Amino acid sequence: MSVLINFLSKNSKFLLFLFLQISALFFTFNRNVYHNSILEEKIISFTGFLDSKISYLTSYINLKKENERLLEENKEYRNKFLGKTKKIKPEFFAMLDSTKYKQKYYYTTADIISNSITRSNNYLIIDRGTDQGVSPEMGVVTSSGVVGMIINCTKNYSKVISILNKNTRINARLKSSKYYGTLLWQGEDPRIMCLSDIPKYVSVKIGDTIETDGKSKIYPEGILIGRVSSKSIDEETGNWNISVELFQDMGNIQKVYVVDKLDRDEIKSLKDSIN
Template sequence: MQQIVNFLFKNSITLLFLLLLGISLSFTIQSHAYHRSRTITSANAVTGYVYGQINKVEMYFSLSEENQKLASENALLKNMLFNKKDTVLATVPPSLGIYKVIPGKVIANSYSLQENYLTINKGTADGVKEDMGVVSSLGVIGYIEKTSKGYSTIISVLNKKFRLGAKIKKNNHFGTLTWNGKSTGFAQLVDVPRLATVVKGDTIVTGAESTIFPENIPIGTIEKVYIDKKTNYYTLDIRLFNDMTSLGYIYIMENKDREEIQQLQQATVPPNE
């Protein structure tokens, strides 16, 4: 207590000056509109800066939530896109289309093996089933292999067991998309007929015969062309649009007519005698 008294006594003149200065400034601001306006403006600037910095911090910590919202919105847009007719987007609600789209996120990814898999944070509780197609915003990733209540595994394009009907976009010539186990950036389109016109840079997309993926989902572009000496068909090296070593948000697609199509096909094809 004595120290406080000593401090006030030693600095009494300075403190009195500051007090009087504050009072005079207060009177000046209150009695002059210009000074009052400038003071309010300065205070608002300081307050705005502080609130701006606080908002930046809040936005940083809410990025995960915002990304999830964006993924859900993208899933809705993809629902509309995958269920379009001809070149016009369907205006019907997504629930009435053939394809249902479920957003998810990759939580584990292998790409250095011969049989690579991904794990995602969606499972049967979210409506995910085996053999559903999986894409990113850039194109095909794989299809669902196994599911649990909250998670699923995906057979990656970078898996030697992976098979998918695909076509050259410009001329609709078909082949089978596989992976030879060598490069993470390339897959192979095999059994492409020799009469097909193939040029480096041509786009490869999913074919119409797939019951897992909608038609015309991007896959990649032709990088090299080979002739298989055994089959006399083309084998094409496809540069994948997706960087399969770095995947985040994905979209799982359910063809709601798939079971009906498969049953019809099985009933149509006679059993082997």
């Protein structure tokens, strides 16, 4: 009690000033229409600011659920407009691209469990395995580009060799001219890959789109990969060395599509018989 009394006695002048100031502001804003309108405007502005932050926080919390909803809608859209609705396996949906490249494949969604981009040989783990119809040599993509290829599976999980792996080789082409080469990662910038084996007489422009060429049994034709960011002539081969800036940020992936060409086994059997 004595502490409170001492505090009041030491700060009596300041407290009196504060009381008079608050009283003056109260009477000013309470009886003056102009000042009252200013105060009301500030309150509305502050309330709106606070509500917008709360709305943003709520949207962020619900982001995962919203992403899942959009993926399901995207799956239904592709199924409706790009192909048949025949269901191959419980987790897979058939897809026939009859309007563009006339290719057959099917796909399912998966979540990324783990991912690395800083090593020389990077891998991902997804939450789909043999029980969901996933098997090695299936491609993994997003709506923005190629992610990698499945190399090993358990019942409910699969290991994916990332495109950011020095052992990865992807058949890729210039979308404009359809000339194709080999896309690989040189182990440096996770945003940049290198496209080689394109002859120097082929016209290459900065900004040209790079996509899959469909010649492998892993990825369907026409999957976007990136854009040409720089180019130079290899003095040894005389071909272009093309730097490709990836469309997909490999360090920021939550959802992917697992893709398998429906005629993959038939093509593999034919190649084996030739070998």
